[in-house]
Amino acid sequence: MGDATSPEPLVVGVDVGGTKIVAGAVRGTEVIETVERPTDVSNADAVLSGIQTAVQEISERDEPPSAVGIGVPSQIDFAAGRVLSSVNIPVAGVHLRNDLSARLGVAVYLDNDANCAALAEAELAEGGPVGHLVMLTLGTGVGGGVVIDGRVFRGATGLGAELGHLVIDSEGPECPGNCPNRGCLEALCSGQALARDAGALAAAEPDSRLAGL
Template identity: 45%
Template sequence: MATRAEPHVVALDLGGSKLAAGRVDAGGRILERRDHETETSSEDALVAQLDAAIAELADEATRALGVGIPSLIDQRTGVPGASVNVPLAGLPLRSRLEERFGLPVALENDANGAAVAEHRLGAGRGTEHMILLTIGTGIGGGLILNGRLYRGAIGAAAELGHVTVALDGPACQGTCPGIGHLEALASGTAAERLAAEVAAGRPESALAREPELDGRALVRLAEAGDADARGVIDTIGRRLGAGVAGYVNVFNPEVVVIGGGFGAAGDFLLDPVREVVAEQALPTARDEVRIVPAELGPDAGLVGAGLVAFDLLAG
């Protein structure tokens, strides 16, 4: 039984709608967890919520803080840049938390944290070269190369949703200036948009009768055998496969791990990804790569934030 005196870090996993907070031990176990609705009304309100969530869990055995946020982060300064769903852009968040709590603070992009967690404890265990994609409102990415998280020059690497897969495609989401990016074509949001188009063209279909045609409804209908829902997920999977084929050519990963809310579509989504990779990626890398579902589910972000905080302590 874990006690409060056990050495731990306090980890936060901040999303656009939910904030998970927990005490995490060096093995990535969540010792205690609290969930909150994210306060997005203003920067001040959100920062006050982060402070309160940490204060509630921190004690004399807290060694560091690990904070995962859905933002690009300049690791030289610890300042979030573009943030689609949370009002943190431009705030010196890392130094602010260091001063407030007097502890070392690891500030990390949420998908990078999830990649660390899946690599150490989940679907990427035992590999040296792993790619993580989280398919939800957008597409998050994380790269484990040579056994380590790859952050790029300033910490902004692995934005794997923001690569062009269609030169004449739609504008990307949020603040991204890109055109025809994978995120605009193969995210959960894109799946919902495609499902709405199919429903509009086929008013007698189960899709058209669905009161809230979101990713969850699509997965449920696909599991129940609905051909339209399966068709939509298949199309999204083939688009995703085009992106993954490119990553296989560039990075030669051992495993590509696919998670996020829409990752719940499982093999309905992964099988077309595997097919396109087998058809279009270069031999021999394509023959060796495994494309698998994430294993840690919604805990990956919190566990990952905790692990990167322990990494900071280890230097």
């Protein structure tokens, strides 16, 4: 039998966004420390290198992780560890799980970032794990995660919870990134949408306090 008092293994969780990459060293449910760096979205290799650098930086501060979990704002083939499509970071078609595992030398687990967030919220909910949960994540874009009976809901093609690209207003603004739709939830209430609307208001009211920011 193992030593019941031995510490839980150290793992690293990485949240990859269109604006920043945040990596955290985690033991059990405790985040020991984090590092943050801007996301270089010039090409896929730049994104992978940014993730690799963040993981290596935080590993040097503590100890090598036993595994790395990565959440990306993209549509994922979970079984294959491959990105199917991606609006805000240029990694469509990339086998992120295998590529990053080879770079880092440890097991890598890959999923949509909102799925990761939804599962974490369901597992760590006050009062104990909850079986059913719907989550929206707001950042550069809008993500969605759904947990049913304690498991992430993926749908028939793995895209069952892409709530940010539900069309709310078919005549609304164009969706940011490479989404071809108009009036998606992401086009209306994401960080990019806020910046767009604030810029338009500032241009319309050049003497306003907003324009002076």
